[in-house]
Amino acid sequence: MHRLQQSFPVVVVRSFLFFALAGVSIVPFLAAWPLKRGSLPAVRRLADRYLTVLRWLLRMVCGIDYRLEGLEHVPEGPVLIASQHESTWETLFFHALFGHPVMFAKKSIFSYPVFGPLARAFGHIPVEPGGDAMRAGFRAGVAAIKDRRRLLIFPSGTRRVEYSELQAGVGVLYQLANVPTVPVRLTSGAVWPRGTWLKYPGVIEVQIGPPIEAGLDRRDFMQILSAYLAD
Numbered sequence: 001m002h003r004l005q006q007s008f009p010v011v012v013v014r015s016f017l018f019f020a021l022a023g024v025s026i027v028p029f030l031a032a033w034p035l036k037r038g039s040l041p042a043v044r045r046l047a048d049r050y051l052t053v054l055r056w057l058l059r060m061v062c063g064i065d066y067r068l069e070g071l072e073h074v075p076e077g078p079v080l081i082a083s084q085h086e087s088t089w090e091t092l093f094f095h096a097l098f099g100h101p102v103m104f105a106k107k108s109i110f111s112y113p114v115f116g117p118l119a120r121a122f123g124h125i126p127v128e129p130g131g132d133a134m135r136a137g138f139r140a141g142v143a144a145i146k147d148r149r150r151l152l153i154f155p156s157g158t159r160r161v162e163y164s165e166l167q168a169g170v171g172v173l174y175q176l177a178n179v180p181t182v183p184v185r186l187t188s189g190a191v192w193p194r195g196t197w198l199k200y201p202g203v204i205e206v207q208i209g210p211p212i213e214a215g216l217d218r219r220d221f222m223q224i225l226s227a228y229l230a231d
Contacts, residue, residue: 004063004201015199018061025053030114043121044100051096063201064191068097070208073182078145079211080174080181084229085154086189089204094152095122097206101150104137123149138173145177155225166226171218180211181221183228 029050033043058064074081081098083090094101100122107126110116119126125140127133141151153173155166174181184206191202209228212221 006063006201011198011200014062014201015197018057018199019197021057021061022054025057026050033117040121043118047100047118047122048096051093055093058199062191062199064199064204066093066204066206068206068208070210071097073208073210074098075180075182075211078148078177078179079150080145080177080179081150081152081184082155082170082181082225082229083152083184084186085156086186087192087194089188089192090186098150098152101152102141102144103152104141104154134169138169138176141173142176145179151177155229166222166229170225171222174214174216174221175218178214180214181225182211183209183225185209185229185231 029046032046081094081101083094085091091103094103102122103124104127105119105124107128110119110124110126123144125137125144127137141153144151153170155170186207187205191200191204193200212224216224
């Protein structure tokens, strides 16, 4: 996917306008938050409505839309969703696309206003460097699967547009979870790039591949997943 051509000053103005309107539009949702925070279904509905507003703003103000293919590949019930990670876009909108999966998130995010309480309400898992912390994260991820939640992982770790080797822990989590894994390719980094607040017009392609069955040898699983994400 390539960005649509647009002059730099227009990109700056449209990006600024997007953030300004997104900030204004969140006010009524924040006002409703204390009334909803005791009910997870109510919090999810509130988040979905705000994400709907953000999607509309991205489309109308920034010229950003998305095209989704392969949603029929996502099975009912608990599953690992292994996605490329190019921008903040997927950490926001995969909530709505995949039915509010549990995610791993940096521990520092749980101390942020708004995002911290939301992350805890959605059951997201704090992670930090270190063997003990990683093992605790794996246990929490498996517990989410046992609770019949979907678990979203980014096998390459941090956001990047170019393909990178998968982290070894992905194979460990696959074996521990013992559920199918759905691979996801996307092109969000072209319109919502890392390291800048600017948003460029274009269409994000989200492609969901056929599920990888549970129970494979770890190395075979990693090869299959790597081949799909690198394509």
